[in-house]
Amino acid sequence: MSKAVSCGRDITCVPDLPKTIQLAGQDGFDFVSVPLFHPRYKREYFIPGYTRPGPATRSDKVINSSDWSTLAVTKLSPWIQLDSKDDTQRRLSEKAFHEELSLAIHLNVPVIMIPLTSGDCANLARCISRYLLQSNHHIFWIKIPIKSPQDELSCQGQANDEDPWEWWNTLFTLCSQNKKLGVALELCSELPPLSKVDRWCGEPLKTIVLSTDLFMNNKRGYPVLSRIHQAFMEKVFKLDVQLLLTGASKLEYGIPSYYQYLNHIYQSRPSRSLIEKFSKGYEDYLQNPLQPLMDNLDSQTYEIFEKDPIKYVQYEKAVARALTDRVPDEMKDSTTTIVMVVGAGRGPLVDASLRAAKSVDREIRIYAVEKNPGAVVTLLNRASEDWDDRVTVVSCDMRKWSAPEKADILVSELLGSFSDNELSPECLDGAQSFLKSDGISIPCSYTSYLSPISSPKLYIAVSGCKEKDKAYQFSHYETPYVVRLQNVHVLAEPVPCFTFTHPNYNNPINNERYLAMTFDLKEAAVLHGFAGYFDTILYDDITLSIHPRTHSTGMISWFPIFFPIKDPMYIPASSKITVHMWRVCSAKKVWYEWCLTEPFKSCLHNPNGRSYWIGL
Template sequence: MTSQRSVSCGLDFSCAANLNECLVYAHDSKYDFICVPLVHPLFKREFISGAATNRLGPFTRPDLILSSSDWNNLIIAKFSPFINVDSTNPIIRRNSEETLNQELSLASHFGLSGVTLQLKHGINKNVNLARIISDKISNNNSNFQVWVQVPMENPIRQTYSYRTEDCLVDENPWEWWNAFRTICDYNKRLGIALIVSHDVPEMEEIDKWLGEPVRCLILPTTIFLTNKKGYPVLSKAHQAIVKKFVALEVQFILTGATRYQSISYYHNYLDYLWKGCQNDGTIEKFARGYEDYLQCPLQPLMDNLESQTYEIFEKDPVKYREYQSATYEAIKAFISKKEKRKIIIMVVGAGRGPLVTASINAAEMANQEVKIYAVEKNPNAVITLQALQRDIWKDKVTVVSCDMRDWNPPEKADIIVSELLGSFGDNELSPECLDNVMKFLQDDGINIPQSYTSYIAPIHSSKLYNEVRQLRDKDKHPLAHFETPYVVHFQNKYDIANPKPLFTFKHPNTDSVTDNSRYETKTFQVEQNCVLHGFSGYFTAILFENITLSIEPSTYSTDMFSWFPIFFPIKEPIQLKAGDEIVVHFWRRCDSKKVWYEWCLSKPIPISIHNSTGRSSTIGL
């Protein structure tokens, strides 16, 4: 347990008469930071009219009471609760605007890392607030994050409803947030402080928050129960909420009066819960630090991979085990129908040799003699293959330094083995490569893999949208990055619908005319209001008969980390309503030098074709 990360938890104060005493109390109770009002309510000022217009003296505590480091690391500031910049009363509104700007300026002066404010109830109640906040955080002189407090459930009712033109409209707090951040143009310095309610929403509603920039969960002490030993605990439903957000590395803020001997009891429980929720499986250890990080897909046909890249993928505990099993079954299938002789295996795209080793192991398991050709175009990897052949494999293996498409083998293969698959199945040009080597295969020969299918699904992820938007390249159009697929280890996202199969390729290809271009249309049903930011892509592969590899979530090969999913962004977020249909069109297009994908929507609204003619992203042949 010592290697596990501890929870980050703050303590909320409704008032802080002595800031240093509050910090000592929080520190002694194990809390990492405190959340306090920036200005004491007794020092309220009126800028337009009223009794406090001409108040003399300072309006809050001076910066000297804490060091700059403490202001930055230990304090989250709350704005004055009476601020209402969207009031219909012009005096209240103008007073509130002056007060908010004064407090924003003060937060910047103190060097705070974060400030927090609450949204008013209703989509149209926060528009002027959004303008002022957007103004401030778009200014490079201000470096703080703004944590927008949003209740998980509407505090007035579980679902807040009102009538407009005799039509019942449902409105929940996510709608308030969605309108607010849209007006703020998805500013990356906006985050959510999600207030966990006593009544737990449906899990589908909670899942939607997983696609948002939730920075912390605010936990009222009143939602805690007391266990048999007299300590605070959360109900199973509330534990399930915490568990969902642990993966997003959220922080916690505890608010409200303690009902126990020490407020540290809440921290102890949250730390225990946090550590118990951490997933330290194979994929989590491998992918740590790469969550929602955009990577350009590999192009091993165009570029020679580096030694480190080979080394990382060779550590996969699943892929080569399954390839070995598939090769073993394929060898057994040959033994049963042929006279006893050496079986010819060609490993095309052999890399540094893990598939060669897997093929040798499979042959030994089947007690069958084999002759293996290891074909590799990367001259640096060939050095490794030649060393392995000399020292370990001996005369079982012939190393061929050549692009598989240019090779003229001395004999035909019974089994061809390759690992040319990308995150989208065909995006590393496995179809184009294997079409050129199928002429090496006996008429009754076996190709491993036998087939592979790509999958797509619509996703909602503010994080990924902002990540793409931040990319800049002086040689490209500003929107070119939205026409480029990325390999991503998804974390901060909400799946709008389950994945559906897109393109399938089979080997050997029995079609009379070889054509690897594809066009498919897929329709997805929207279950609840959300925002479409793009599409996630996956693949499944049939290596041989019932032996498969998959990164598609419903059939995922447990502990396999050789492939992260792929992400196809769209240029503008699309607001979706429950009951909408998403109709997406995907093309795989080819010419003599390259392959590329194009995508667009026709419903719920038509959008332009992304990456038309491969103008922003191609895969070189």
């Protein structure tokens, strides 16, 4: 059974904190959200000679320190207005803000929740930044409504420029996109359009605030959410957010019934797909792309990719189809097809080819070509123990091998997350010298795709990837990363980038590429980089894909690739993004360069391969 939902109870006024925590726990909640000071307790710092007798708030000893650090989220007093136009109110708010945050840090509470009510928040950002610098162990939840209260004006025909995402983006930008800032997103009865809702999936969502007013009664009198709200919850559950229930019970079954329902929809969410199970723990985790041509892969890496339940099934289908197309039934008893598996690894494509031949009753002889000496040992063992005399193992770089005969079918799995980033074009161009003039290459073509994305989480992760041995101090922003995308907002549909076909009979062969791609954005967003995908035609109509729209269900071999940009770029609504991408080749290496020219200009990333390249 999966774990229960993590849900807190928001309390407006707390006369007895220990009892409040106890009752919340009995109702199923994991923590409480409470004010540090009474909501109506205002300070009189600037009244000459005035002093208020007694303590300002409760003692920290009302609960023990471990309860403060695990069970309590503290809230800023709602009357504090750090960006008030009234100077006295602003100064009073500043002093109260520092008093409350200092006390919260003293109590060692894990989270401090601060409301954000407008985009006029420069002073709030300044005050928060002070504590972001001072405190290493505290997280700040910025409570934001998903829809501005002023939206009601637009429903009545009045102009409305209020967008809570813009408020958040202003604050987050002014605070340098600090990773200790998160969003507490407060839902409303009518959600904004999907294009606006989806933007929050790229932000650092920490909790979803749900008022009891959002719930309806079902036939049995229990609380339920609308289908639209349920769909939203299903979307954000993937981001491992917590929930926070606020408001009084409107039903006879009381507050526990709300928690039970929230836990029910959490437990009832669709089970994880195979790729979600496989990638658990790797969501938004940056990995350097493999370079199997320059570096020899280890046994563990081979083992991981060999577990793919889809890829080798598709290869088997492709080889079987190619065999039947090449050798008609009347010739099958007198014809032996030469299959060369180049980059054979530990032999999964050899197995797939042998299974394919058996399934269509065709005779084949296989050459398994592999440059990795460790993998060759495995191939030689398998050749003697599993494959009899049907497979000849060749320990050689496919580009340098002098084959004793020509191949009918050339099979390889040299593709990377961006299709060509493991140098499949260069390898197969070299290997095609031992392919017959009418021979078949599997795969026969592959195409890369790009789409713009927003993800503060990925950008913060890239910012922490500085490498001491790189000459250029911003090399980490000029390096693509393989990553399982999750806390990401895709700003536009992917578009095709580079395509390669095999065999490649162009003369001369040129694998350099350049393309300018334009994307139309409906809503304002912050651009942090580009996600790369690919699809490939193995043979005929048999394909593999990590393109989001055509992803091969169940395939786990490839995650997308992420091309960051050095400086996040705010893109206004109804704008165009134009990105330029180059694939550049030299005698010893291949690399990508990229830049933007619309709606604003960026620097050229990775010129001359100064930060990242793939070795030949």
